[in-house]
Amino acid sequence: MPKTYAEINERIRRREAVVLTAEEAIGFVRENGVRKAAKEIDVVTTATFGTMCSSGAFLNVGHTKPKIKFGGGEVTLNGVECYAGLAAVDFYIGATARKKHGAGSRTYGGGHVIHDLVAGKDVLLKASAIPSDCYPREELEKWINIRDVGHAVLVNPRNGYQNYNVAVNRSGSTIYTYMGKLLPGMGNANYSSAGQLSPLLNDPRYETIGIGTRVWLAGAQGYVFWNGTQHNPGAHRGANGVPTEGAGTLGVCGDMKSMDPEYLVGTAFTNYGNSLAVGLGIPIPVLDEGIMRNVSVSDAEIFAPVVDYSADYPNATGRIIQKVSYAELRSGEIMIGKKKVPTGSMSSYPKALEIAGRLKGEVEKGRFLVQEPVQMLPGSKRGGGS
Amino acid sequence: MKKKVFFKFPPKLVTKPVTYLLVKDYDLIINIFSARINEDEAGILGVELDGLEENIEAALKYLKGVGIIVDDFDKRVRIDHTKCQNCGACTSVCPTGSLSSDKDFKVSLDEGKCIVCRQCVDACPFGAIEIGE
Numbered sequence: 121m122p123k124t125y126a127e128i129n130e131r132i133r134r135r136e137a138v139v140l141t142a143e144e145a146i147g148f149v150r151e152n153g154v155r156k157a158a159k160e161i162d163v164v165t166t167a168t169f170g171t172m173c174s175s176g177a178f179l180n181v182g183h184t185k186p187k188i189k190f191g192g193g194e195v196t197l198n199g200v201e202c203y204a205g206l207a208a209v210d211f212y213i214g215a216t217a218r219k220k221h222g223a224g225s226r227t228y229g230g231g232h233v234i235h236d237l238v239a240g241k242d243v244l245l246k247a248s249a250i251p252s253d254c255y256p257r258e259e260l261e262k263w264i265n266i267r268d269v270g271h272a273v274l275v276n277p278r279n280g281y282q283n284y285n286v287a288v289n290r291s292g293s294t295i296y297t298y299m300g301k302l303l304p305g306m307g308n309a310n311y312s313s314a315g316q317l318s319p320l321l322n323d324p325r326y327e328t329i330g331i332g333t334r335v336w337l338a339g340a341q342g343y344v345f346w347n348g349t350q351h352n353p354g355a356h357r358g359a360n361g362v363p364t365e366g367a368g369t370l371g372v373c374g375d376m377k378s379m380d381p382e383y384l385v386g387t388a389f390t391n392y393g394n395s396l397a398v399g400l401g402i403p404i405p406v407l408d409e410g411i412m413r414n415v416s417v418s419d420a421e422i423f424a425p426v427v428d429y430s431a432d433y434p435n436a437t438g439r440i441i442q443k444v445s446y447a448e449l450r451s452g453e454i455m456i457g458k459k460k461v462p463t464g465s466m467s468s469y470p471k472a473l474e475i476a477g478r479l480k481g482e483v484e485k486g487r488f489l490v491q492e493p494v495q496m497l498p499g500s501k502r503g504g505g506s
Numbered sequence: 507m508k509k510k511v512f513f514k515f516p517p518k519l520v521t522k523p524v525t526y527l528l529v530k531d532y533d534l535i536i537n538i539f540s541a542r543i544n545e546d547e548a549g550i551l552g553v554e555l556d557g558l559e560e561n562i563e564a565a566l567k568y569l570k571g572v573g574i575i576v577d578d579f580d581k582r583v584r585i586d587h588t589k590c591q592n593c594g595a596c597t598s599v600c601p602t603g604s605l606s607s608d609k610d611f612k613v614s615l616d617e618g619k620c621i622v623c624r625q626c627v628d629a630c631p632f633g634a635i636e637i638g639e
Binding site: 169171172227296300301303307308309310384387388389390392395397450452462463464465466467468469470471 | 591592593594595596597598599600603606607609611612625628629631632633
């Protein structure tokens with residue numbers, strides 16, 4: 121018998137819901153079979169913790185006396201340039217923005233500012249504006265703290281990428297990329313997905329994750345507001361329906377004031393730039409056996425494409441060297457042709473596991489309900505999207 | 507005896523055939539574990555010397571005499587666990603397997619295998635790896 125969202129939520133409210141992490145679901149289904157698992161399990165928690173370059177935050181710092189209009193002017197936070205083309209005291213700080221001058225100019229960026237804000241540190245705001253009759257002030261310099269900021273909303277137009285490339289370097293010298301440091305002659309291979317724990321790899325056809333889905337975003341409850349940018353449901357898929365290359369993505373947002381700095385960590389990639397590592401967790405309601413089967417997917421059944429970041433990626437040739445499973449990647453080395461190549465991960469599996477565990481705890485305690493999407497994502501097996 | 511050291515070559519000495527001399531004149535077995543040339547064109551060679559103690563001492567005295575800086579192998583790689591996120595971005599660049607992901611995929615450092623080649627330092631996006639004394 122299929123379950124409904126209302127039935128599952130009722131069990132969550134009564135603290136009777138049976139919840140597993142996506143890692144635990146693999147063993148449970150192996151031991152008990154899909155039918156029994158679908159009957160007994162209500163929710164499976166998925167998670168990921170990795171660098172999400174399209175992260176940023178909208179802030180509103182409240183009006184000053186006399187008033188100032190940032191819009192059309194310039195704003196920096198701790199020396200990192202913000203985007204001020206909004207209303208009077210709204211602005212946006214992007215994760216990849218970089219401090220241009222002074223100490224930390226090679227390492228400190230927007231991701232670090234976001235982390236510092238969420239960690240409760242004071243951050244220096246500097247603004248210069250074009251005065252008008254209604255907003256006469258020209259300059260503003262003050263320390264701000266997230267406690268005193270009117271509104272702070274974390275927004276990721278693209279998060280939770282469903283699968284990703286494995287990066288190698290076939291050239292003769294070391295290259296520095298957003299996939300890390302890549303040694304010459306395929307000296308290493310870096311991947312970036314939580315694999316069997318990753319939200320969209322556990323819902324390959326977007327049957328439960330859609331617009332309106334409640335998510336765990338860096339410790340706060342947030343929402344999927346739209347399909348993510350570059351969402352590509354038409355990507356190549358294996359026989360199990362799981363994409364074997366980058367496919368779906370999620371646009372997510374949440375109240376930054378209630379986030380945990382442990383799950384929003386600034387990053388600096390040598391000779392590349394700055395970004396922000398973001399923790400995302402999504403509970404998947406086990407509505408039926410098909411969904412139970414999907415959430416029991418293991419690393420051995422998920423494949424990713426190996427791409428040469430010295431030539432094919434920058435030149436967008438689309439060439440793939442071969443495909444490898446996440447089980448192989450996690451073993452510490454993969455075979456590319458006849459060459460044994462050590463692997464490294466850009467996404468933290470231990471942190472993803474921690475998030476899946478925390479979310480499981482919140483669902484079990486009745487504090488996190490599953491939300492039926494108000495509209496399915498494009499490419500959803502359950503229709504509705506376009 | 508065996509001894510691990512770093513040789514630092516000023517630019518004018520980079521072309522000196524040091525390992526050849528150490529083998530020929532001091533009867534040492536040389537195992538090179540790292541070799542780099544900096545942006546200022548100074549060379550840094552990490553070697554393990556294997557031979558008689560007096561020969562190693564004499565060889566080092568000779569090298570210091572010609573202007574090569576000999577640094578004892580006293581640097582250590584350190585992971586700042588308050589910054590480390592256990593991603594594993596450092597493990598694949600480690601040439602000796604001293605940095606690896608354990609069975610729970612947490613990053614661990616086996617100092618016995620580490621040759622302080624510094625490959626990992628700029629591979630960490632969280633700034634969690636440093637070289638200390």
